[in-house]
Amino acid sequence: MGSPTWDEFAELALARVRRSGAEYGDIRIQRSVTGHVRGEDGRIASVRDAEDGGFGVRVLYHGAWGFAASSVLSLEDVPRVADLAVELAKHSASIATEKVRLVEEPVYCDRVVTAVRIDPHTVPLEKKTGLLLETMGTLHGRPNIVRSTAEIWWCRDRKRFQSTEGTVLDFDLSAVNGSISATALFEGRFATRSFNLPYLRQGYELIEETRWSEEAIRVAREAVEKVRAPAVQDGVYDLVLDPEHLSLTIHESCGHPSELDRALGYEANYAGTSFLTPEKRGTFRFGSPRVTLLADNTEPGTLAATGYDDDGVECQMWDIVRDGVFVGYCTNREVAPKIGETRSRGSNRADGWGSVPIVRIANIGLEPGEQTLDQLVADVKRGIYIEGHGSYSIDQRRYNFQFGGDAFWLIENGRRTRMLRDVIYHGITPEFWNSCDGVADRSFRRRYGFITCGKGQPVQSGWMTHAASPALFRRVHVIRGGEES
Template sequence: MPSTIDDSFLALPCRPLADAALARARSLGADHADFRLERVRSANWLLRDARLAGSQDRTDTGYAVRVVHGGAWGFASGVDLTPDGAARAASRAVEMARLSARAGAAAGTAAPVELAPEPSHGERTWVSAYEVNPFDVPEADRVGLLADRSARLLGGRGVTHVTARLWAVQENKFYADTAGTVTTQQRVRVLPELTATSVDAATGRFDSMNTLAPPAGRGWEYLTGTGWDWDGELGRLPELLAEKMAAPSVEPGAYDLVIDPSNLFLTIHESVGHATELDRALGYEAAFAGTSFATVDRLGTLRYGSPAMNVTGDRTAEHGLATIGWDDEGVAAQSWDLVRDGVLVGYQTDRRTAALQGLGRSTGCAFADAPSHAPIQRMANVSLRPDPEGPATADLIGRVERGIWVEGRGSWSIDMQRYNFQFTAQRFWRIENGRLAGQLRDVAYQGSTPEFWGAMEAVGGPDTYVLGGTFMCGKGQPGQVAAVSHGCPSALFRGITVLNTARESGRS
C-alpha cells in the first residue's frame, strides 16, 4: 500500500494558499474559515466487442474557501494558485456571507449558522488502501486487459455482444481551517464492469447480464486478482446468460426472498442510507432529492426492521468508497450505529446538522465532489451487519419452500420519503423445497421500508458479507455526485410482494 501522497500534488502551493486565505478571512472577522485545495483525476474507458470505443482522462484542480461570518455561510472558489488569488477568494466568501445575512434578515428567516465542535487534529496525512495506482499502469495494459476479457466472453456460447467499462479516480485533497486542523489525503477507486448480451436471431428476443464485481476503494490489483474472482465469474457468465434467455417468466405473488449482497446493497442505499441522512430528516432536501419518513421525533422509537437488522454508518471501512481520514470539515472518520436491533438510533450528520439537533459532534459526513462546490452532507458507508454466528447462503436458501434467490443490481424506484419502493436485479432463481430450481425472468420485488425490513427473518454470517457500492450517488443543488459503499450479508425475507415486469409494462 502506498504510504505517501503523490509528489506532484505535494508540489502544489497548498500551505501558502491556505495561510493567505485563512489570514484574510480572520482579518475580515470570520468566526470560522476553512480552505480546501483539490485535484481530482477521473478517467474511463469503453470497449464494444473487444474494441476501444471511447476514453476520457481529465483532471480538475482548484480551491475553495468557506466561512461563517455574521451567522451566515459564505463560499467562493478559484483556480488562481497564488496567495493573492486565495486571499481574494476569502474576501469574496466573506462578502457572500454578508449578503446572505442581510437577505435572511430582510426575509425574516435568518438562523445563525452554528457548527458542532471538533477538536483540532494538527497536521495529518492519510492514503486509502490500495496497492497499484491505476494511473501508473500503461494505457496499453489497461485497454488490453479489458479487450482480453471481452474476447473471452465473446467466445462463450450464445454471447452476441460484450461491453466493457472501466472507471478510475484519484482524488487528492488538502484541507486547513482556523481551528488548526491541516490534512492531506489521497483516495483511489475503480469501477470495472463487463456486460454480455445475447440476441436470438430467429425471434429478436435479447437479454444481458453484468459481472457482479462491485466498485471498490482499491487499485489496479483489483482487476488482476486481489479482491475478486474474475476468472470464475467470466467463465460462468455465458452459461448463466443462456439460462436466463430460456427462463420462464415469474408468476406474480408473495414469495420468500433470499437476497444476495450484490443486490441488497442498493436496497440499503435507497431505503436506509438516504433515509438516515439528517438533512433529509430535517427537510433540507425537500426541494430536490426528497425528505425522509425517519423523522427526528422518531429517533429511538421507530421500528425500522426486525431484530436481525443492525446497520452502521462507517467512514473507516477498508476499501470503502466513502472511507476517508477526515471529511471536508476537518472531522475525523468514525463508525456509529444507525439501526440497532431493528430500531432507529442514529443519523448521518455534518457539523451544521449535528449542531441543529444538539448531537454534540458531527459523524464526519461533509463532502464536496469538486473544488468549485461547497461541502454538503453526504452518505457514509452504510452497511447491514452480519450475524457473527449466522448461516451460509445455502442454509438460508434451505429454509425456503417457495421463494426466489436474487442476485445483482438492477433498476430501482423509491418515493421521495424513502418509504415505498420497487427493485429488480440481474438474476433471479426459483427456490423449491430448499433448493435452486432454475432461473426466472421479469421479476421485481416491492414493499415499504419498515415492512420490508421487518420481514427480514435472518442474516447470513461473516462469510456471506460483501462490500458493494456505487460511484454515482446524486444529491444537492447544484447537483453533486459521490461514491459510497454498502456492505451486507445474504439475508432471508418472508412474504415479499413480487411483480411480473413484462406484464406490468404490457410486453407479455
C-alpha cells in the first residue's frame, strides 16, 4: 500500500471538521524548497537547501476561528490537528461578542503554476557560486571597498488548498532573487551601495538575464563616490524618487494603511492601525490628482499574483487611490462585509502551512504619468534624486514617516549634478502624496518585490510587488542622518 495522498489527507481533515458542526473549514498542505547561496567579503559564506513541509487546518465554529498545524503529515496527526482546530474555535466562540461571517465566493477547482524557463534547482551549484565569487571579486577590485555581499535565493512552494465549500486548488509557485552590496571606507567613514533584483515569480532566467559584472562595477564605483560625497544640508527640497525607492514608500505609506484589518483594529497591539478609516473611503484626498494607486494581483510574475489567496478567493485588480482620492481597501472574506462589500478582494495570505492567513497588502503600484524622467528632473531647480532603499520608519497609524535611500544625487537647475550622502526625508503621508507633481510614463515603470513584510502575532512575512515609474514630489523636508563629520 502506498503512502496516503494529499487528497486523502485533505478529505480526512475536512470530514472531521464537517462532523463537528463547524460552518466552515479549510486545509492547506504545503511543501516548500528554498535555496540560498550567500557570499560575504569575497568568500561563499553559506549554501543552504531547506525543505519545509506540513499542514494547517482552519475552522470557523459558531462564528469564531480556530487554527492548528503540524509538520507531521501522517494519518495520526491529521485527525489530531483537525480536532484541535475545532476545539480552539469552540473556545474562541465562548468569549465572542460578534460572529464572523464570511462573504460569498464561487467554488473553484484549479491549478496555478509559475511559468519557469530555467528551474533554479537544476542549475549546478558551481555555476551559482562562481557567479557570486566573480561578482565579489569585481567589487573588491576597486580601492576603498572593504566589505561585500552577493547572494542568490530561490524558492518553490507546492501547496493544496481545500475547503468544506468544495474549493480545491493546487499551486506550484516559484520565485527567484539576487543582490549585491559593497561597502567603501574613506577617512574613517563608511558607506554601502547595493543592487537588488526585483524578486519575481520567474525561474533562474532572472539571474542569467542580469548583467552582474556591469552592476558590480557600477555598485563599487558608486559606493566609493557615496562615501566621499558631502553630507546633505538640512532644508526643503523637491525630490525625484526612483521606482525601487518608491516601492518602499508605497508599501509603508499606502500599502499598510489600506489593509482593512488594520483599519478595524485587528493589528492594534503590534503592526498598528490606520489613518484610512472606513468613513474616509470615497471622499478622503490621499494625494494629488496625479496619484492613482492600483492594486493588481493578476499581473504575471509579481509575488501576489498567485491565482487565488489563502481564502480560496480569485486574485483581482482594483483601485486603492483613484486620481488622488482614497477609494479601496485590501480585504479578506471576514472583513469585507464589515464595510458593506459583497466580495473579498482576495488579499488573505499566510506565510506557510503553520500560519493562519491574515489580510496582506496587494501588489499596489503607482500608475504611470506622461512625462519622461528627464522632463521631471528638468522641472526641478533645487532637489535630490533618490535611488533604492535605506532607513525607513513610520508611526503605527501610518501618518508620520521618515525615509532614507541607497544613493542620492543633487539636482541643480534641472540637472542631476553630484552625489550626496546621509539624506533623510520626513513628512505626513497625505501631505506628502498631495505634493506629487508628476509621474514618469510607462516606459520607466519597474517592479520590486518584498518577502519580509512583518505583520501579525506570531509575526508572519508577507510577499507582494510594488511597481512605479519615477515621480516628483515638491517641497519635502530633508534632514541629515547622523551627526559625525
